[in-house]
Amino acid sequence: MDVNILSMRYAKALFQFAAENGDEKKVYEECQILSMAFPEVKKLRVTLQSPLVSEEEKTLLIREACSPGGKDVSPSFNSFIKLVIRNKREGYVNSIILIYMDLYRNSKHIGVAKLTTAVPVEKHVLERISEKTRLHLHAAEMEFDTKVDPRIEGGFIFDFNDFRIDASVYSQLLNIRKQLTDRNRRIV
Amino acid sequence: MNDDIKVSEVTEILHQQLESIDSGIQVSEIGKVLQVSDGVVRIYGLRNAQANELIEFENGEKAIVMNLEEDNVGAVLLGRTDMIKEGYIAKRTGHIVSIMAGESMLGRVINPLGEPMDGKGPLDGGTLYEMPLERKAPGIIFREPVNEPLQTGLKAIDAMIPIGRGQRELIIGDRQTGKTAIAIDTIINQRANYEAGNPVYCIYVAVGQKDSTVAATVQTLRKYGAMDYTVVVSACAADPAALQYFAPFAGAAVGEYFRDTGRHALVIYDDLSKQAVAYREVSLILRRPSGREAYPGDIFYLHSRLLERAAKIISQQEVASQMNDVPPSLKGKIKGGGSLTALPIIETQAGDVTAYIPTNVISITDGQIFLDTDLFNQGIRPAINVGISVSRVGGNAQIKAMKQVASSLKINQSQYQELEAFTKFGGEVDPVTALAINKGQRNTKLLCQKQYNPIPVEKEIAILYCGTHGLLHDIPVDKVETFEKLFLETLELKHKDDVLNLLKEGTINDSVTAILNETAASIVKQII
CATH class of the missing domain: 1.20.150.20 (ATP synthase alpha/beta chain, C-terminal domain)
Structure with a gap:
């Protein structure tokens, strides 16, 4: 079945269910943790899709990924995990939680931004950037994240919602290298 | 370093190049890689991506958007699958997949994205025009009946199955029956036109062939002086299926550049069976519903929209200049009277012309040259089976004598x-x-x-x-x-x-x- 249609249906159902139970925020936080686990733990997706792993083990695995020990998982999310595994849709969990996060952010008018710099940025600068971004995105509140990555050499990379401003020295050097090699590429 | 190179000149060139480097910062739309497998990547985000848009990953790899869905897009990779990882950021480029075409392409071997593959440096000398790979064929009023011959130099074809400029003539036969040989001979025969100052520019599109085979073909063309007016577009067997699928479209786009600027061009798709297989692969991985022989439902449309681009353009300049779907780079440069002739090649299995792809392409084209294994083995070469070979429009283009x-x-x-x-x-x-x-x-x-x-x-x-x-x-x-x-x-x-x-x-x-x-x-x- 189409991954998008399926994920959207599950995500909408989860969102409505969580809203009815009043724990949509908690589910959102759990989705955030789980969404970070997928790119970090490469084997998570493979394990979830493996027929050799039992349904109980898969449930425990997702619960463990959401909260240490798997104890504080919200009832809505717990039911969701059970449903997904029972319907053998474990392979779509990543896509479903991403869509859920989008649905939640849209309903609460939350803007997302991430600033990557080579050296730490002072707090008041971050606050100003966050406020400016919030106004620009017409958001009620902002989820502002920062990252220090010395590999970018200098400048900054600023991601907000689905957009990126890449003003890092690293990217600019790469761009210059690409343009120069494109013009001079020749096998002698 | 070579003694002839002056250091001061190199410095000056580098200085000029550095001055012209674009280091502007732009806002780009991004998405996150959800899943990557078998040459197809699913990206979450990129909400404004367009169909056939080129997207770029943070490591410089590229992909083409094929499936547009509500929250994610399916794209086919143009590079290696193992270079892309889950969580990678994908960026829109804003460019519909296109090829930069121009005179400087002549004599060169390029890939479907227009990047040179022959180690002779970048395409330089002359303006390059951006030609989209997917483009609508000229409408009825911008066309003219086929009335000018395209001589292949092969007696059997020019006499019995004549080909006209703007025609689409299928070359069909089993493996090792001389399909490519006919195409190559036709290219070589255009040398006389080139020398007479009325060239028929040739584009040879190699799809899913071995690199060594393409190299041998290029060597042959060079030996007979045919590379002066020929462009070779190659997507070899080791290239991703997406590149093999796009190669004929790239050839058509280059041909259209010549056609729309009032020149004559000949494009050879060698071969469309392999392109169909590549498209089937891409479609199945994208989970599109499959039909007969597991080909997707739009396999006919794939070939018909490609071959429909072969046309003889009307000579009346005032009509031709209003041609439909002209790319922005060619606006104001359209000239009437040009033509694009297509010679698609289809490989049959054990002479079965009733298979899915052969029947499709036979019905699309204006005739077919059927090559027979038995005739080939009897020493009759070109091994044309006259009985079932036909040219539907070429007769009008034959010279009187x-x-x-x-x-x-x-x-x-x-x-x-x-x-x-x-x-x-x-x-x-x-x-x-x-x-x-x-x-x-x-x-x-x-x-x-x-x-x-x-x-x-x-x-x-x-x-x-x-x-x-x-x-x-x-x-x-x-x-x-x-x-x-x-x-x-x-x-x-x-x-x-x-x-x-x-x-x-x-x-x-x-x-x-x-x-x-x-x-x-x-x-x-x-x-x-």
Whole structure:
């Protein structure tokens, strides 16, 4: 079945269910943790899709990924995990939680931004950037994240919602290298 | 470093290049890689991505958007799958997949994205125009009937299955039957047009072939001086399926550049069976519903929209200049009278022309040249099966002299092939049948031609005149080749002005036929 249609249906159902139970925020936080686990733990997706792993083990695995020990998982999310595994849709969990996060952010008018710099940025600068971004995105509140990555050499990379401003020295050097090699590429 | 290179000049060049470097910062739309497998990547985000848009990953790899969904897009990778990882950021480029086409492409080997692959540096010298790979074909009012011949230099084709400029003629046959040879000979034969200042630019698209095969083809074209007016677009067997799928579209886009600027172009798709297989692969991985032989439902549309782009453009400049779907780079530069001829190639399995892809392409094209394994093994090369080969529009494009000489050749050859099959059982034959067989045998031999040896149309007409008028009746079959050689040499030496030049213009009159009869008679005497 189409991954998008399926994920959207599950995500909408989860969102409505969580809203009815009043724990949509908690589910959102759990989705955030789980969404970070997928790119970090490469084997998570493979394990979830493996027929050799039992349904109980898969449930425990997702619960463990959401909260240490798997104890504080919200009832809505717990039911969701059970449903997904029972319907053998474990392979779509990543896509479903991403869509859920989008649905939640849209309903609460939350803007997302991430600033990557080579050296730490002072707090008041971050606050100003966050406020400016919030106004620009017409958001009620902002989820502002920062990252220090010395590999970018200098400048900054600023991601907000689905957009990126890449003003890092690293990217600019790469761009210059690409343009120069494109013009001079020749096998002698 | 080479002694001839001056350091100061290098510095100056680098200085100029550094000055022209674009280091502007732009806002780009991004998405996150959700899943990557088998050359297809699913990206969450990129909400404004367009179909066929080129997207770029943070490591410089590229992909083309194929599936647009509500929250994610499916894209086919143009590089290696293992270079992309889950969580990678993908960026929109805003460019619909296109190719930069221009005169500087001639003589070069490029990939479907227009990047040179022959190690001769970037395409330079001359302006390059951005041509989209996917483009609507010219509408009815911007077209003209096919009325100008495209000489292949192969007697059998020019006489019996003539091809006109703007036509789509399918070359179909099993493996090792000489399909590519016909295409290559046709390219080589355009050398005369190039030298005469009226070039037919050729684009050879190699899909899913071995790199060594492509290298050999390029070497052959170079050897015969055909690379001066030829562009080779290659997506080899080791390239991703997406590149193989896009290669014919890239060839068509380059051809359209010549067509729309009032020139003549010939594009050869070698071959569309492999392109169909590549498209099937991409479609199945994208989870599109499959149909017959697991090909997706739009496989017919894939080939029809590609081949429909071959066209003869109307000569009236005021009409041609308003052509539909002109790319922005060509706005104001459109010239009428150009043409794009397509020679798609299809490989059949065990001569089965009723398979899915062959029947599709047969119905799309304006005729087909069917190559037969048995004929090939009998030494009849090009191994054209005259009975089921046809050209639906090329007859109107044939020059007058050729039409006069070869009008009866196709039907005679078809009859001969049937009669020959009967006589194989033995028994006596009546004199009329014997005469038809005698003539057929000699004409079959006459239509054989060595590879890489296309001959000019005037010589084709002259030699075919001898065949169709029974002038070879008394010559043993094995001496036909000697006759042809001596006959053409004699004409070249003694009757260039009064015969060959007239035939080239399409004129065949009593004095010409008298000379042809006389020359043939003298050669026959010589041989016997």
